[in-house]
Amino acid sequence: MAATIAAFEPPAPPRRLFRRPVHPTGLWGWFTTVDHKRIGLLYTATAFAFFILGGIEALIIRLQLGGPNGHVVSADTYNQIFTMHGTTMIFLVVMPLSAGLANYLVPLMIGARDVAFPRLNALGYWVFVIGGLFLYSSFLFGHAPNGGWFGYAPNTEKAFNPAHNIDYWVFGLQIVGIASLTGAINLIVTIINMRAPGMSLMRMPIFVWMTFIAQFLLLFAIPVITVALFELMFDRLFGANFFNVQAGADPLLWQHLFWIFGHPEVYILILPAMGIVSEVLPVFTRRPLFGYPVMVFSGIAIAFMGWGVWAHHMFATGLGPVAKSAFALSTMFIAVPTGVKIFNWMATMAGGKIRLKAPFLFAAGFVTMFTIGGLSGVTHAIVPADTQQTDTYYIVAHFHYVLFGGSIFGLFAGAHYWWPKWAGRMLSDTLGKLQFWLMFIGFNMTFGPFHILGLQGMPRRIYRYPSGRGWDFWNLISTIGAFIIALSVLVFIINILKSRRGPLVGEDPWDARTLEWTTPNPPPEYNFAEMPIVTSRDELWHRKYIEGPDGRPVRREPERIEPVEPAEPAEPAEPRLEPARLEVGDGNGSSASTNLPPPAEEVAREEHEGESVADAAHEDEHGHIHMPSPSYYPLLVAVGLPIIAYGLMYKTWFVAVIGALITVASVYGWALEPATEPEEPIDMSAPEPEPEPEPEPDQPELEPAGS
């Protein structure tokens, strides 16, 4: 917060390694940005690129398994491909897509100008992208990870996997874990501490709630997998014995540590998507979310119970009857809050005036597909059945129904819904619907048959199978389905490209309910020219509508509403409303993109094409809004990490030391620069003669020209 930062301003201009970027534009601006919206877009775009990579891997898998005795790739390559497919989709796609949406939307939804720690936010992004590139660099050396996304030790020990494949996985996931941890801390503090006046916890949009809960899961789950990876790293690099069975080690230790992380991870992946769907459904059914408090508390209940179900991943390992019974019961119980959510979504849709737009279709697709995935999940709680299903395609079917049919459908619902927020232009609804139906059909063709294949006994992770087992037909259907999914993603990309020439939209194209739609599309750097004052849940809706005599919403008449003095506390019956907001949205249920009143469109264009003009105007009106300054250090801290990893992996210690020096020096540079530069530009012509507190590595190439 500005006040806190001001209190921390040092008495003298701080020393620094090199000059700070001031108002960088263009490409360099993206490298040094600390703006939560830009970082959110970077996250989303990068994760989408990894989604394409993971999708290509999936297509290779399906080509290989399309018929019996597939010979597209070798067994070794197949292991690498399916491992990287799982690792990519979980750690480099769904998690960062959720993080990207949260980054972009949470401050806008709670009425804040940025997140609590903008530079930490940038660090999270750079660590994620560099960790992801590090993982993918393994392909260049021909040693991509090949132990499955869960990397079971002792199978991943040096004795059984002597090349560097697993080392890439161990270091890559540790690096990516840092990104998740910093992101979790940042969002938790932002949501706890930076809500706009009146935005009580129970008025927060449900997406903010679900993100909030997921960040707590990340905060406590990431360290557990970090320890597991750390121990495996010590085994592989320094000959420790954590998973060495000859030395008496317990082969189940890895599984326990991994799944204590892994099951909360499942909810980390699904909770934000549930939040997105809970935002989209009310807007497109024109009803408030059914049972908001129950939705919040069922989310919290899922998060708590999510810590007590991990051993259902290990029913086949011989845990003993007591442990199996306990985890079977807890697994059945966790279906209760999940089921509550499903019924609430259905109740939200029931009786609503449904607008059949692409975001709604994806959200409804989420509800149906996630229900199927949830039901097959409950069958895993039945221990005897699970023992039969373990390591078959039935499991693969289950988690694709929750992760693809759930998370990915939810994320696409969010992408279609918030696209005008990000781009200022609408996506084509026709192409969106085409994409949905292709994806829906392709998805069910791909993963539906896995249920049958699994029950017929087809094991996971086999790279080819003989003919005559009754698997040929369903595998072929599945492969065709996978290419239909690929086609649907292609339609989405075409939709994005086409939308660049689409019409500009006003503030509120969907007639939405939450605060982010009170800002221009895309929002200015400072989000809100004036801090919003919140008087109710679904704040924007209540600014636009009042309850009519028959209990139905009636649009407020523009002349009835007079702007209340900002100093005066707003009352629930008569919220403060700015006249400009009434010009956007049309209230009759159709998209506003076609029939916007001209003034709003002009405002939008002005924001879009002449941001600096709008900035100046706002600064004149409301006084100078001082935003956090850009910084090089988040990128530099992140750059050091893979260098350390390469150095350790290839036992070239001086490389690791160089990487560590880059990171440590950058941390010092970071700590010594204020988050927000003082108003007066610092005179850099007379630098301090004192040496830096830390030996600094060679970084002159990053010095901006002309300093």
Place this chain on the structure above:
Amino acid sequence: MAVTEAQAAGTGQHPEQGLSHPVTSTGLSNEKIAMWAFLGSECLLFGALISTYLLYRGRSVAGPFPHDVYDIPYTSVSSFVLLMSSLTMVLALAAMQRRDQRRMRVWLVTTALLGATFIGGQVYEFTVFYRAGLSLHQNLFGSSFFVLTGFHGAHVTIGILMLLSLFTISAKGRLADNRVETVELIGLYWHFVDVVWIVIFTMVYLIPGVK
């Protein structure tokens, strides 16, 4: 719950925040909440490592075993030194709260020196154990002991670096008198590392191994 005017003034974050709005901020600084969240995360980091140690206690198939190498009186003394550093850290914070930076620097250096003494003791202990034949790859005890205590030692070392950095900044007159919370946050980290050592010392050293 209505916010009192004192609380609203204390947060100083939303000038519009009046009596009619529900509480939308804790009144704590962002930095402090972040530090507590980070320490919460650290609990699970150490928790998982300690669990590993406890799981593997008594399962080593080859010596040396804990009772062969542990020198409880020696480790007790170094533990005492580390715990005393928490006291000096409190004194440093108290001095900063009185805006007495000179005295704060004295206590900061004392804290760092006590921490360094503990680390020195750990290095000596590791050396003795290693000469007695205990190494990372000797047995399960070696692996789990060295990684757990070494990980803790790395945390103490980072704490020492933070203390010395703060000392340097203050000595150069670059620490504003109102930055009490910076000292408090480093103190929070330092105390956490101490508390973890109490758990490790009890679980690893004092509760004897089965063999």
